[in-house]
Amino acid sequence: MSELKGACIIGQSGGPTAVINASALGVIRTALDTPCITRVLGAAHGIKGVLEDKLYDMDQEFAEELEYLKYTPSSALGSCRYKLADPEVDDTDYKRILEIFKKYDVRYFFYNGGNDSMDTCNKISKYMQGVGYECRIIGVPKTIDNDLNGTDHCPGFASAAKYIATSCAEIWQDAHVYDTGMVTIIEIMGRHAGWLAGSAALASLSGCGPDLVYLPETDFDMDQFIQDVTDTYKKNGNCIVAVSEGIHYADGTFVSEAKTSSTDGFGHAQLGGLATMLADIVKQKTGAKVRGIELSLLQRCGSHIASKTDIDEAFLAGKAAVEAAVSGTTDKMVAFECSRGVDGYTCKTVLQPLDIVANFEKKVPREWINAAGNGVEQPFIDYALPLIQGEPERPTENSLPRFVRLKKVLTCKD
Amino acid sequence: MSELKGACIIGQSGGPTAVINASALGVIRTALDTPCITRVLGAAHGIKGVLEDKLYDMDQEFAEELEYLKYTPSSALGSCRYKLADPEVDDTDYKRILEIFKKYDVRYFFYNGGNDSMDTCNKISKYMQGVGYECRIIGVPKTIDNDLNGTDHCPGFASAAKYIATSCAEIWQDAHVYDTGMVTIIEIMGRHAGWLAGSAALASLSGCGPDLVYLPETDFDMDQFIQDVTDTYKKNGNCIVAVSEGIHYADGTFVSEAKTSSTDGFGHAQLGGLATMLADIVKQKTGAKVRGIELSLLQRCGSHIASKTDIDEAFLAGKAAVEAAVSGTTDKMVAFECSRGVDGYTCKTVLQPLDIVANFEKKVPREWINAAGNGVEQPFIDYALPLIQGEPERPTENSLPRFVRLKKVLTCKD
Structure with missing residues (x-):
């Protein structure tokens, strides 16, 4: 796979979690450190920011300040609940996205969200392939509900x-x-x-x-x-x-x-x-x-009692997304494969097809719930307990949360 | 003042706070370390435990375990909302309290609570003086509402x-x-x-x-x-x-x-x-x-985000209560006197008459509220900010709170 040079966009979508910004940092930090990614753009309010040409130049942010993303809940770039139309019915949005991608020479698109976000990735990816515009698209999962298919668990849960x-x-x-x-x-x-x-x-x-x-x-x-x-x-x-x-x-x-x-x-x-x-x-x-x-x-949004494991894994998911894209992968969602054996808990990232999450909500297995339906069994505890481990650093000022303060320099002011 | 030898009782009353147990520890630890206090008893559910002869022998607890009281919310000994009758109308409860005090040779009584608890202290104290039973009685304040009169602020707030x-x-x-x-x-x-x-x-x-x-x-x-x-x-x-x-x-x-x-x-x-x-x-x-x-x-009850200043001061209030009693004081409530000058925040304990809190709720001064009545002014911030400073140690097990586990050995089983 030949090296693909160009800008990247990172967007966030759906409801807040305590660690969605850690995933954004994983993408942004890794992208900033990757030579073939020429510019790192943050979409204001997800795909809406792309459609409206409201993109923040992440290269303008202080590196030390970006680190606070790890400890800031909700979506620092802004989120949306915007659903793209079926391109066969109405391709207006897709044309606009292509226009923006061309304007900034965007060759990498990372979207951080739940089911709908993976669907958005999938639709944009199919469209870009259809029109012959090379752009690698990777989804980074998040949801507190933990109901995404194809991954052991989901950052935020x-x-x-x-x-x-x-x-x-x-x-x-x-x-x-x-x-x-x-x-x-x-x-x-x-x-x-x-x-x-x-x-x-x-x-x-x-x-x-x-x-x-x-x-x-x-x-x-x-x-x-x-x-x-x-x-x-x-x-x-x-x-x-x-x-x-x-x-x-x-x-x-x-x-x-x-x-x-x-x-x-x-x-x-x-x-x-x-x-x-x-x-x-x-x-x-x-x-x-x-x-x-x-x-x-x-x-x-209770980031003050976040799981360090969750923060680290959320960051890892963002990092893995960039690494996969740079190495030639597209059309995938980052997922976790975990083991909870006698040697303890391990978690590694894998890549899944984007449509693996479509039309399927991962539920708690019936056998993890007691027969009376009023409690959970040990397998549930064994599953969830490793995920909540570890206390994060939690920066404070005046003993109150010190959240990220982004400059949010808009590219459209170029 | 001659040394008074005898047992002490510590009771907790009213609604929970994140640090009421830190005050209890201040009393218990100091009392255990004070030679003239021969036995340290914890009342189960406040004054009800005295009336029902349900007293825990705190000497039976492990010293290291007691330290967890600092980080355990709510009242570890149990609380109550029991209001003593006016002794002139009905002295049944008082006779019973005297009986229990005599049974265990109780010469020190510490009560940890809000307005009503100070009233309870006051009534018991007056009764004991009336019948000529020597017992030193000190109130240790607590309330999240911070509306107690006679103190800069109240542990728990x-x-x-x-x-x-x-x-x-x-x-x-x-x-x-x-x-x-x-x-x-x-x-x-x-x-x-x-x-x-x-x-x-x-x-x-x-x-x-x-x-x-x-x-x-x-x-x-x-x-x-x-x-x-x-x-x-x-x-x-x-x-x-x-x-x-x-x-x-x-x-x-x-x-x-x-x-x-x-x-x-x-x-x-x-x-x-x-x-x-x-x-x-x-x-x-x-x-x-x-x-x-x-x-x-x-x-x-959110002790996981408690103020270290609050925990330390709550402990200090309990400690000061025992020290005051041992040195001959009775009929007082421990209070805080604070300064917030250019040299920073300082807090010391003082003693106030028990009835200082009666019939008076300390409100936020009108001039600390803006004219429109929809916000607070800088003096409010200057008052409150020093109190929330510092992150406590917060012991955990499995990344979940590690609360105190008391043996609660009842003396009535003697």
Whole structure:
């Protein structure tokens, strides 16, 4: 494969994670250090930045400042949720992307996101091949949900899992302070896969795990749930429940959207989230003191309790993307292949076809969930525990987070 | 003052904080090392443990294990919200306490809590003096709300403030990821005083502060609030609001409890908290994308992001209590006297009369809040910033919190 000289673009897409910027740094740092990559451009708000010719010149940033990307949550370049049209139906966007690629002689495109981002990569790649414009395109995965196919796990998941497990352990301490009982219901992200909700169970290694964990991989039964909570509460005088926002009844209806006996009788929609709603139902049915807690955005942006393993792997994924592209690869997504043997945990990057993630959400295997559907089994713990290891450096100023401060010099001002 | 030999009891009361156990350690460690204190007893669930003769023998704990108290949130001995009767009306409890004190030859009583705990100390002290039983009684303050009178600040506040400021900075990053705007409303604890809500503004030192901050020290006006949010949103394309759970209208009604235009028209009570309710109103009035986030229990039990200054001072308060008692003092609460001069921050312990906290909640001075009542001024920052400094050691196992594991050997089994 002959050396391909030209600029590269890195874009970020989809919802924030604690380590998506570590992947961006992996791309940017490696690209800046690669002679055949003549210029490194950061797309403002993902593919929208390409379409709008809003590109930051990453060569203008201070090298030391870029390092702070490792410890800054959310997407430092800005993100988007823009879906490209089918090029056979409407190729306007693709023509524009080609125009921009030509304008800056872009020969490398790295896109950092979830399923939709891999789809975007795939479509752009096919289009460029169709028009005969040589550009190597590699996807760098991210999602806290961990539901991407073709990879052992996904950068972003582990830090969210660590935030959740740590918070659950602390809530456990708080919820056991009085000798009067309490039911605590913790709502956790993950609409279709229970990786994050299951991670609450890691807190059991601190002796502070939830008593019950409900994942969207099994059907939810409200009566059984109330029975589970009542039984645990009677036995322990306390009950901590971790519940995925995506739990649903057997007919597929999300519990959070369903009308239940806790509506006010006029069928008005519930305000507040699932935790509040379940807390209300449990209170009505058991008379116990109940508290609903939604971990909300904090679980995906809580970089102060990130996993060092996650940060390092996220960086590695970005670096591997550039190295693969420079060595001639295109049309691939970086993925992880891991082993968790007697010799400990190892993780290496591999390359997967971009469409491996399409139309498939990786769920928690049924056998990793207990028979009753209210807890996870040891294989889940064995899978997730290595991923949350290690405390990052975590730079601070005034004991507050020191996030990256990019100059964001726009190329269109050239 | 002659040396007083005898046992001591340490009890914890009221809601959890991240560092109340550091104060307990300050008492326990110092008491164990003090020859005239013959036995150190921990009351299970505060004064209830005394009444029920449920006392843990702290001499039975491993010294190294006790050190973990510094990093364990909530009350390791258990807490209560038990209010002693007026002894002139009903002295049953007091007789029982005297009986227990005599049983174990208790000559020192340390109580770690908020206003009510100081009241408990005061009542017991007066009773013991009345019946001629010599026992030295010292209160050790704690509350995340920071509303105790007679002390510069209160152990527990700073760690909650740090959790809040750090979380707000991270939420800021998350909320600025898209180029489509968003309004984020963050609900913060503090029913009557705005110390915690104001602490959200510390995040501005990370460049990630809230645009608007509402404290319960000023009257809340819903129309003005909507105007503030709309103006900020129009100007910045984004708006982050920190709001105390205790905001209230001019007539004193809590906003969280008031009927508003966001009720469903049948006047049904809102489910969910204040953040959800305000988010709903802002959404209706502005059409913006809005998210409500309740920091909930996490802000008071998030020991993983505790302030080292807070931990050290909490320990110091416990230590000072024992030293004061041993040297002959009784009927006092440990308090802090601080200076924030050009030479930096210093903090020393002083002793205050127990009733100094009674019937007085220390509020944020009006002049520390801006004229519009939607932000805090520099003096607030200057006050709070030194308190959140320093990262504690934070012991972990498997990268998860390693909390204290007490044996809790009951003396009644003697």
